[in-house]
Amino acid sequence: AQTVTQSQPEMSVQEAETVTLSCTYDTSESDYYLFWYKQPPSRQMILVIRQEAYKQQNATENRFSVNFQKAAKSFSLKISDSQLGDAAMYFCAYKRRKYGGATNKLIFGTGTLLAVQP
Template sequence: AQTVTQSQPEMSVQEAETVTLSCTYDTSESDYYLFWYKQPPSRQMILVIRQEAYKQQNATENRFSVNFQKAAKSFSLKISDSQLGDAAMYFCAYRSAINAGNNRKLIWGLGTSLAVNP
């Protein structure tokens, strides 16, 4: 079974600085998808960025980028020029690429609470 581990329960960053959130995962599959979701106090999960495992190039979305190390099974999120609105819980999630009904679910880490200090 696949697992996702986020080893940093809490992180903090100064406004305008850069922070990196860690995520590791365990799988025997060769093809899969990885996601970072943000959950503000409103509870609504918002997709931040996604990565297909077959792509070697790291995904980037504006101030958000990932460092995907497939051999090390590591998928960290870097937030540049941090803003107050970035404060939230961040969850790393895994999904299999196997085309079967029982592989569509997201498998989640425990999350990292990010505080942004003015």
């Protein structure tokens, strides 16, 4: 069974600085997707960034980028120029690439709570 591990329960960063949140996963599959979701205090989960395992290029969305190391099964999230609005719980998630039924489900890590200091 696939598992996702986030080893940092809490992190803190100064405004305008850069922070990296770590995520590792375990799978025997070769084709899958990885996601980072953000859950602010308002509670709605928002997709931050996604990575397709068959793509070697790391995904980037504005100030958010990933460092995807497939062999090491690592998928870290880098937030550059941190802003107060980045304060949230961040979840890493895995999904198999196959279609239908149970393969549609996401497997989540336990989350990292990010605080941004002014």
